[in-house]
Structures are given as C-alpha cells and as structure tokens.
Amino acid sequence: MVSSVLSRETGAEAASRRESYIEAYRWMLLARTLDDKFASLYRAGKLQGGVFLGRGQEALSVAAGLALRKGDVFAPLIRDLAGRLAFGEPVVDAVRTYYGSALGPMRGRDGNVHRGRPREGLLPMISHLGAMISVVNGVLFARRMKGVAGTVGVASIGDGATSTGSFHEAINQAAVEKLPLVLVIANNQYAYSTFTDRQFACQALVDKAPGYGVTGWTVNGTDLADCLDVLTSAVARARGGGGPQLVEAHLLRLCGHGEHDDAGYVDPRLKSSEMGRDCLKVAEEFLLKQDWAGRDQLQHWRGESIEKVDQTVAQVQREAGPDPYREDWCALASKHLSEPHPS
C-alpha cells in the first residue's frame, strides 16, 4: 500500500510522511520506555495494584492517537499508552495515576490504566470491557446536537471484548446514529489466556463490519506505516461523514496480560511469525533503511525518553499519597445530598 503511494507522491508529501513517521516513532519509544519503567517498578514492589503494558501494540495505538486532533474524543484501553501520549496525555498523569498521587487526575481514587480527563476528550476507562464505546457515541451525539461539526471519536477494544453485549450494542447504536466513531480492534490473539478460537467463530472480526452497516478496515499492527495509513484514512472517512469505521489490527501481545502473568500459554509459533514482530524494532529498522534516522539519532531519542521518564518518576515518588482524613467521602456532586457516615 505504502509503496504505491510512494511512487506518486510529491516532495512535500514525502517530507510530511517522514515527519509523521518519526513523530509516531518517538511517541512509541516514550511509551515503551515508560512501560518498561512501570514493569521494573512493579517487580521492585513499588506500585500498588496491577500493571498492564502495551508492548507490541504501540504502532497501532500511536496511529489512533495521532489521527485525532484537539477537540476529538479518545477512549483508550489498557494497552494504549502510546496513543494516550500522542493524543496529549502528559507523562506525569500516567505516573501519578500508577502511584495513586493526590495530584494526579484520579487523585488516588482510581489507579493505573483507569485514568483520563473527560473534559479534554480523554475518557477514563472503567474496567468493564466494551462499556466505553457507547460513551464515545454519547460525546459524538452531543456534539452533533450542539451543532459542533467535525469531531471524531476513537474507541479501543481487544479481540476478547468483541464478545461482549456492550460491544454489539454500541457499534449498532453508532451505525444507527451514523456517528463518526472509529472502533479500533487490537486483535492480539489472546484475551488474557484465551485464544481467539474460544472467543469467536467468524473468519475475521472485520467481517462483522458489513453486518452492522459500517465500513471495515484491516491493518498490520506490527507495521507503523500501515497503521498510520489506515488509521488516518479511517479517521478522515469518519470526519467526512462516512459514519462508523471498524478497524481490525493483527498483532501479538508481547507481554503477559498484566505483569503478574508470564504468558506461558502463548504459542511459540505465533511469537516467531510475522505477527510476533516487535513493532518498535520494525519501525527502527525502517527508519534506518529509509535513512530517516541513523543509529546515533535513535540512541539520542532513547536517551531523551529515559531521561523524561526517570525525571517524572523521581518527581512523583516524592509526592504525597492521598490523605484519608482530607477525603470528603462523598460520591455526589450535590454535596448536600450526601448520606451521613455513622462513626
């Protein structure tokens, strides 16, 4: 796909494609660096709760984040650190939420991947899989009702979560309302330990698209160029009034379900197949091959990412956790309707 584009593209287009690729790569690198840091902090017993990584899914995730612009809506899931950063989530939000810092967006009330800033279009996932898609629909629906044109919403989902009722209800709802929703399925072959053959019986998940009356796309999730190409096109199509878009990416989860999981169940043949390639390595090789960056440059970017991550972690480690005595213990915005707490 990319090569056919290459032959006809102008110098300016080629330059912009190179720039986008490099920008995407750098977000991927930052995400990988931060994920690696979370993993080592977890092993060192420094983090409460679970740690969930996006290793192997950065290319897809970053492409989703970069295809969006300010004012758009993004509902990332557990493997979307790259997309979050590209969409605009500050590194410090991620670190603070893992640490439960009182200064983070969730103020210690929620943790790790359950974070966001709803007013800035970054929806904070709840754990219940499939539940965020219709919330994205709701924001898009509201924009239309208010006469605001041009918003696109991306919702991430895994292969496993396509089996939920929420997934079905939400994509059907988006189709009925013709909403500019881009639903990105990261088919990483496993839902926790469950292989796809125990999850669905269709040939490919993208085959569901015509059944819902939405456009379907397939993408190689290990190839950044393909991800950028497809996600940009799908988002543009939604923005242009083309209704919901369903993207299925093929890739492999290159980590455990969470850091507690050694993923011993993953088929070694998949690991050595093309699907098992590390998208970050593939992107680096591509950069070198295209001569878009040299080894020194890559090393420099790596150093920058490490510095950013280390600096942020060092800062957050010094921040106080939430104080239970200063917590108002009130789940309502209408404070006066709060139930008393018998002591």
Add this chain to the structure above:
Amino acid sequence: MSATYLEAIREAQARALAEDPRVFIYGQDVGAFGGAFKATKNLAKEFPGRVIDAPISEDAIVGLAVGAAIDGLRPIVEMQFADFSIVGFNQIVNQAATLFWRTHVPCPITFRLPCGGTSGSGPFHSQSLETVYAHYPGLVVMTPATVEDAYGMLLAAVTLEDPVIFCEHKLLYYHLKADKLPTEALPVGKARIARVGRDLTIVTYSAMLHEALVVAEELAGEGTEVEVVDLRTVKPLDTDTVMASVARTGRLLAVGESWPWGGVTAEIVARVTSEGFNLLDAPPQRLNAKDTPVPFHPNLWKAHRPTAGTIAAAARNLVRM
C-alpha cells in the same frame, strides 16, 4: 388544569425541554409514538430532534447518556420498564455513578424507571428496584408518591448535577389526579409528613403511601392515630424526619413494595434502632413484598405485595406490643 401522575411527568419533561436547551430524551419508542405509557406524548413534535428513539440496547442507551452528560448535556433516559434497566445496570452503577467521584466531572442524567407492580404484569414488568440502586454510591433515588411530587421532583432531578434514579409508579399513572401542578416543591431529600398521628409511625414511599393512608383512616376509626411519613427520596434518606416522628409516636412500621432482603425498610429500621433505640416503645417492624418474583395472576399479585389489609394488621399488632 387538572393532571394525572403520568401527565405531570409529561409536563415536567416538556418544561425541562423548553427551559433548558441541554435537555433531551432518549429511550425506546419515546419519539413520534410517545412512549409505551405515553409519558412523552407529542414531545418529539414540540421539540424536534430532542426526543429520540433508541434501539433496544439499555447498556448503550445509558453509555450514550453518560457521554452526552460529559459533553455538557442533560439527558433524560426513559427505560421502558424499570425491569429492563437491569440490562443497563453496569453502565448506571459503574459508569454514571462513579464518574464524578473518579474525575470530578458531574454526570447529570435522569433515569426514568416505570416501576412497581400492576395486576397481570408478572415477574418482568413489575419490579421495584429502588433498593438495588440505593445500594450503590453516586446515585440519588427518588420515589414520588403524588402528582405534585412526580412533577416537582422530576424537574428537580433534571437540574441536579448527579445521576438520578426516578422511580415512577405505574399503578399511580392514571388513577392519581391533582387539580393543578405545583409551583413550588419541597427540597430534594426532604421527607413529608403525609398525615399526623401520635400512636404509631408508618414510614413509606411511592404507591405504598396510598395504602398507608387508607390504613391510617381505617385505624382512626378504631381510636389509633397513625402518623404517615412519605420519604419522597429514598436516597438520601431523611433520617431526621423519621426520627422526629418516631420520637412522637414511639412505634415504627416501615413499608416498601420491593423485596424483603435488606433494602429501604431494613435501612429505616436499622437507623431508628441504632440512633433512636431509646425512643422506641415497641420493636420496630417492617413489611415488604414476598421473597419471590412478582406473580402474574391478580389473586397472587395482590397477596404478594403489602396492601392496606396487611399493613393494617401489622399496625394493629404493633400498637398492642
């Protein structure tokens, strides 16, 4: 203009739509058809594009409302029957009810739940779910018993910054009438003394209020003065009004139409016992529906829920204790 309980609900929505451009209604058959109970009759015509038919997808209906609320709108969601809200339960209790606490972004949604038993409706069109929703933090649960409250509390629900479970009782839809709609309403969370008495307090809400008032009238003839407290909102629960009434009467009977295990009546008894044990002249009592699904046949249905007959029997017992 006289109005029924159902008309009051329609009028309140019409007014909310007229006064606030952020309000819209979303639910099954609510558009041109006007809703299964006609609670949105003509509203789609009067407010084009703001009263919208939804697919049969309670989960996605609630999810969409949450997204719209995040973006600054104030959705009213009509569940066709309270019973079906359970399909959207996850989105209500885990998405809508946690949003403010987790993010400080309010989630103002009014969920209208046509609830309660009516003869012949059976296990899946008769449920009273106030107890279930009241258990979850982050929700306000309203149970209006009068035409005035159906109107005033629905308007209040739409202006609240929190998700509200608005339990409207189907048995009251057509029978209950008021001469005119109120211009003022009691504050949300405030109970009302529906009848003054000095011998015994019945605390109740929704359709059971009317059974309790029949009992109070009947017992007055026997020389027992029953005080009846209408909770109006079961969460928050107006413990002060309940406690003040029990302080006057020394006897408590809590009555609810939902199932007996735990719940609103158990909560009332627990609070009065732990905070007002010394006020009690007799063990506090409670009466609920039986612990089975709601039956279909009228003979069974009438015996399943508390009625004036069973409430009166419980009240007489309590006075003798």
